[in-house]
Amino acid sequence: MLNILLPGSAQVLAGSRGLGRFGLRASLSLVLLLVLTGALYKVNPELVLSVATNTIGLWALAAVMLFYSLLWVILTFDTLRLARLVRIRPKARPYIAGLATIVMIVVAGSSGYGAYVATTASGVLSTMFITAPSEPPVDGRYNILLLGGDSGPDRDGMRPDSMSVVSIDAETGQAVIIGLPRDLTLVPFPEDSPLNAAYPNGYGYEDFCDVTACMLNAIYTEVDQKSPEMYPNAVAGGSEPGIEGMRDAARGITGLTGLTIQYYALIDMQGFSDLIDALGGVDINVAERLPIGGKEDLSDVEGWVEPGQQHMDGFTALWYGRARHGSSDYDRMARQRILQQAILTQFTPANVLTKFQGIAAAGQQVVKTDIPQGALGYFTNLAGKTKALPMSTVELVPDNGVDPTDPDYDYIRGLIAAALAPPPAAE
Structure with missing residues (x-):
């Protein structure tokens, strides 16, 4: 019992005092480290999270957990030796040995798994996030x-079907989502964009562009396939020419030409399916019956996503987000927002830890971003604030007075400015 409560104490009292003192110091040091970490998290959570999302910090954490796992095993076996089970009443021996073994397996196994999670997370984070200031x-x-890209097996290449700008107050975490419809036309570009020289009057002015449909989501395809030389430094910066074209388009649309859209995140909708399966499914309240596959006249439909509360696997959730026939693009935009929020809700620490391997494998396929790994601590802390606050949305759709085929960009920027304006101070 002493070894369970305070590893090393049994050795100090009953022999092997050198090992016992080492075990006690290590145990007390661990307790002190946990207390100090908890206190530091209360004062400066960003610092703790920065260490926990840093490659060096994760490997150091893994080394510490492996050390304590091995130390616990050694102290447990040595405690059983000191207890001299042969002198204990026969009926009590199995209980004592069993309890010690169970505790050893639980504690040492948890530490070992924690070390595995830490080393795997280090590799995943290094793959997903760039090294940059x-x-x-x-x-x-x-x-x-x-950007929500759709590269499903029935589609040729990838195109961003879901586009938005998330604007976050750097202090409070208050967030505004600006939804950009894929069929927005006459997209303007900032003066410093190479696309401004090619389309000074807006993308698709007088039906001129280098692809079939001159709409917002075609900008990615055109730059990526026709003119990647416009953004020669994109790949070196952890991005792609098509993504940089979309970033300039978003700046022009929103009027954030005086700001930098500092980062992007491209989420592959097909990879989303794998992530949802890794999470164990997702719960969504479906408003209307939606077809899986099929044509515009709803022929050749493979199945249906039925209305009502549904626990969806990845395949069903993917079609919930991408189904277009029988509903409008704007309905689809709204469903994709619901899907994203549902996944974030289920992204709890407990769920991630218990299903870590599958989530880690899926995550590397799902997300591409230029957010640097060194900023993860800050953004993790900021995301916690964002999650606790109501999130407002500005959808640039007809219901909000926006005609994507003939957009009034002054009106659009007015909508965005009003949404980003700080709330009036309470009197």
């Missing part, structure tokens, strides 16, 4: 371009 907030905000 962090961008500062501008006018107190971070602006992140969020």
Whole structure:
């Protein structure tokens, strides 16, 4: 029992005092480290999270957990030796040995698994996030371009079907999502964009562009396939020419030409399916019956996503987000927001730890971003604030007075400015 409560104490009292003193010091040091970490997290959570999302910090954490796992095994076996089970009443021996063994397996196994998670997370984070200096907030905000790309097996290449700018107050975490419809036309570009020289009057002015449909989501395809030389430094910066074209388009649309859209995140909808399966499914309240596959006249439909509360696997959730026939593009945009929020809700620490291997494997396929690994601590802390606050959305759709085929960009920027304006101070 002493070894369970305070590893090393049994050795100090009953022999092997050198090992006991070492075990006691190590045990007390661990307790002190946990207390100090908890206190530091209360004072400066960003610092603790920065260490926990840093490659060196994760490997150091793994080494510490492996050390204590091995130490616990050694002290447990030595305690059983000191207890001299042969002198204990026969009926009590199995209980004592069993309890010690169970505790050893639980504690040492948990530490070993924690070390595995830490080393695996280090590799995943190094793959998903770039090594670069962090961008500062501008006018107190971070602006992140969020692209949902659809590269399903029935589609040729990838195109961003879901586009939004998430603007986050760098201090409070208050977030505004600006939804950009894929069929927006006459997209303007900032003066410093190479696309401005090619389309000074807006993308698709007088039906001129280098692809079939001159709409917002075609900009990615055109730059990526026709003119990647416009953005020669994109790949070196952890991005792609098509993504940089979309970033400039988002700046022009939103009027954030004086700001930097500091980061982007491209989420592959097909990879989303694998992530949802890794999480164990997702719960969504479906408003209307939606077809899986099929044609515009709803022929050749493979199945249906039925209305009502549904626990969806990845395949069903993917079609919930991408189904277009029988509903409008704007309905689909709204469903994709619901899907994203449902996944974030289920992204709890307990769920991630218990299903870590599958989530880690899926995560590397799902997300591409230029957020640097060194900024993860800050953004993890900021995301905690964002999650605790109501999130507002500005959808640039007809219901909000926006005609994507003939957009009034002054009106659009007015909508966005009103949404980003700080709330009036309470009297």
